[in-house]
Amino acid sequence: MNGAILNAWPSVVVSRGNEWQSAITLELTALPEKIEFAEMTGNTHTALGLEPESAGNLAAGLRDLLKDTYRYRFTLHGVGLVMAADDIVVADGLIRLVRVHPGDHTRPGTTQEHPLQVHLDVFTEYPLQGPPYGDPNGDPNGDPVDIQQRPGLPATVTFRFSRKPLQSLFQGARIGVDPGHGGKDKGIRGPVDLTEKYVTLEISRELCSLLELSGAYPVVTRTGDVDLTQKDRIQVLKAGHPVLCVEIHASGSDNPLAQVYRVAARQDCSDSALLANEVASALRERMGIRPEPDVLPAQPGLDVPFIRVEPLCLTYFADEANFRAPLFRKRLGQSIYNGIARYLHRVKTRQP
């Protein structure tokens, strides 16, 4: 009997071998007969088999997501799809999107279409660095494909991807992080009394933990609920010699239904504008918000790209409620991180 794929989900894990990995797990009624791996080439639209017109019909958001991605395909033989063919936005910094769809083959001799294979297409931001992605037909219990079968439960197949491309981008980079407010200065308050000083610290923690996993050194102005003057903050940042700085705030409005988001860039600094742009687009992609651009005055003595992010509108009841969910906080930190990663990649690869 052929197995069927029931479910698919992404995660970020640290492997037993202590490697930081992105993982995609498929849940199946029975294991596939064989798994094949291929690196796909060509630009994303060609690789998807889309004519320019149909590419134009793709949702603009999806088109943006697939722009400049690298594509890899796993083909699972002898399984069908129970879940609907799906595009799963992952946006974990390495994997941007995963597409699960039936293969083209139908079972010979049957009138009914019966796909015998399923493709798992993985779109990544950077070329994968193998291993572990190299040999899915190797040891079935080792990297990169982790197969689990337990009595009474669906089988799972987990594909693992090394997050080394992110670690090589961030390795040793000193990144300034300044969570706004603190101590007596509570900042904006939400309708149920969530405070901005708490929100900025939580987002900063999520961001810093990703930076640390990437091998970067966060230079943080505060890690607790303390009073800091603007002068104190600049002093901490200056002393840490960061390559860039991100100030974190929340926005608010007198109109309780307003949703205002902003990413502000240091004036007269093209790299600040580039950084702001990448963080804004990462927020759009991950959080579905459209931050407005804004400008910041230069900070004397701090001559590095500098932005201020307001990824949350605290006076809007839904944002305040969402913030109580750990996953939402993680996504906020992840979005800012993704934007910083893309900025570093651009700077690294641009022509002199």
Ligand SMILES: [Zn+2]
């Ligand atoms: Zn603020």
